Amino acid sequence: MAASEMTVTVVTPEQTVLETTSSSVVLPLFDGEVGILRGHAPMIGRLGFGEMRLTTPAGTTTLYVDGGFVQIADNVVNVMTNRAMPAAEINAAAAEEQLKAALTQTASGEESIASRQRTLDQARAQLRLAKKGR
Secondary structure (H helix, E strand, O other): OOOOOEEEEEEOOOOEEEEEEEOEEEEEEOOEEEEEEOOOOOEEEEEEEEEEEEEEOOEEEEEEEEEEEEEEEOOEEEEEOOOEEEHHHOOHHHHHHHHHHHHHOOOOOHHHHHHHHHHHHHHHHHHHHHHHOO
16 A cells, blocks of 8 residues: 555445545535545544545545445455445436435325435435436
C-alpha cells in the first residue's frame, strides 16, 4: 500500500462487494457527504442513499450504496450497507417505476410513512446516479 492510500472494504449482508486500496473516498452520509483521505480522524457515520466514489491508481470507481454505516480508523474505511452495486449496473427504468409506485402509494401510520419516504429516497438516489452516468 502506497503512503497516500488507505484500505477500503464494502460489505453487504450477502457478500464483500469491494476490497481495495484508495487514495480518496467520498461517501453519502445521512445528512450530507464526506470526503476521506489518509489520516482521517476516526469516526462512525450513518450512510444515506447515493454515490460512493473511490480514487485508485486505475481511476475512479463509482458505486451506489443503499444506506448503512461507515467506520473509519487507522486508514481503514469499512462500509456496511444493505446493498452496493457499480453505478453502471443501476436499472434506471426500474428506479423510475419504484419512484412512481412510491409517489402513488397512500401512506398512513408512522411506519408506513417512513417506509414510503425510504423508497422515495432510494429511487431518487438511483435515478440521480443513473442520469449522471449517461
